[in-house]
Amino acid sequence: MDIESYVLDIVDVTAETDDATSVSFAVPAEAAEAFSYKPGQFLTVAVPSDQTGLAARCYSLSSSPHDGGPLTVTVKRTASGYASNWICDNLKAGDTLRVLPPSGIFTPASLDADLLLFAGGSGVTPIMSIVRTALAEGTGRITVFYANRDERSVIFAGELSRLAAENPERLHVVHWLESVQGLPTAEQLRAFASDYLDRDAFVCGPAPFMKMVTSVLKELEFPRERRHQEKFVSLGGNPFGDVAELQPSEPAASDEQEEGGDALPDGMPTEPVSLEVELDGETHSFDDWEPRTRLLDFLESKGVKAPYSCREGECSACAVRVLEGELHLLHNDVLDAEDLADGIRLGCQALPLAEKVRVSYS
Template sequence: MPTPFPLFRRATVTRITQETADTRTFVLAPHGGPLSYRAGQFCIFRVRVDGRHLLRSYSMSSAPETDDELMTTVKRVPGGKVSNWLHDHVMEGDELELTEPRGQFCLRPALADTPLLGFCGGSGITPVLSLAKSALTGTDRRVRLLCADRDRPSAIFYEGMAELAERHPGRLTVVRHLDDERGFLNAADIKEFVGADMEADAYVCGPEPFMELVESALQGSGRIFSERFGGGQVPPPPPPRQAPTPTKPPAATEGTITILLGNKRVSVPRQANETLLQSARRAGLAPPFSCEAGNCATCTAKLTEGTVTMRVNDALTEEEVTEGYVLTCQGVPDTPSVTVEYE
């Protein structure tokens, strides 16, 4: 029997801070002792809503170099089952289930004079704040943050970031772009913010349109690191209906994909270039997933037969991959027969 993944442990909510009208920070005391983590990482949380276990990934807003307590900050998402449940039902003294911290959105080694630029859209400030605190404490690098928000009341950590800048004069600069005052952020704003720091390391987190804008505007020689979770984005309106164009169904290839989820074991014919997550859906299952970009590890399962190639992996460690774990949203079978088991 494969080892269940991810392994969850419980943590007591010791304090809740209302950051904005729709954002709260949950201070956690993990059972069994503190969690070891790096700034910028996240935990997968498991909650039971309407009789079903749901998984979501939330970043740490604390940093191990500066904070004695583990903190995660969650913004209420319209229609978001987990974020709304956390806001509406969790009180101080309650317990939550979470995994060990994970993720690759962490500080990379850099020269002391390489600036760090952070680009945050809305709640994307959460992991970037963690990175900033870590860099300011553990390195001599300059840190500059561009934070885009709808308006002043929705700006998360507004006072906290200002206080942090006061504690690090000359090293931390925080620029707040408020849409109601300056209009929507554009490429010119980003290039103006970057200025002469074309070779800086850039860390980007926020809604997908924001991230695409920032990434396309960064044309220097610096490195770009992005964190995508994807959950909670409001989809665009559907295009006008058009007469369907006849298409041939995807051709099945030799082999079988077998998925074990809960008490179900389902097999479907293998299809070319189809991910394991897509195969599971085609089989009528509803496996856990969130970002579908290879970042959050929510869709992880264990490979028990065959081999796969992951298109993107920004969540699993080398050790976990060696043990057979795979991001099913990114895993494409290499062998005719593949079997994976979800927790």
């Protein structure tokens, strides 16, 4: 089943720094529900490509769903990034871009919680959405540790300064500049984070930065439920449905292989499986989940609006936590060993390994 995509009008393109651009979209009234979103989520956009027809990329929303402003993503160009360079060099107000509705789970469970937010470079984009929204709608205290190469590369410098000045009792922003202080060390990050052990921590930025911060938070015994890391990669597949036009045909899957994935595991049930799903405060129960049908596909067939984005195992938008039973992943490019040990699985790639499975999307 293809994801429904939308062609949105671009109403504004703003240069945030020399290499970062914010792109704002107008959402038509008939698509307003589809584009309602939570702070920290992302859009998947279709960037035209002469070689493949399109390049699908995920970009975090920097706007807040609570201030009435336009839907906005912020994109930082990378040296070898075709899509980011195309967006920064070509888009202008009046253009259109094909996008999928917002997705992702990098979002606070409560806007009233005290937050510790770590951002590296363009990783500030979802952090900015969280800050804006929590200040507007929540009551908690917010501390932001924001690392950049130099002063010129600080995205949203003026906005963060303004928000901190307007909310001195709630928002504290610490800027770390490599040009002045060097790269932050684990010891320095540990000393900083140790003052905020009771907070919900969110981390987004370059992989080495996220790895170091996450390791520090683990050492400080931040529990898994209060430690969040943004996870998506450049998509290798195409979630927009034009697969035949965009990639060469592949050999048909054999009976022993799920299409687009690895060989099916031993021990899979041979009869329909019992499934219980907790989603948005509701519990859905079924007794007819066919073992060779992926979890997301099955839920969609039952009319359950489960979250997803790429359908390729390359983002965490469809992540579930296994409460009972077990799931096999046909493909996984985003969950690490700790995620898997904690029972986190990707719904778009999950097949049952037990006669009864219970999962939660919370």
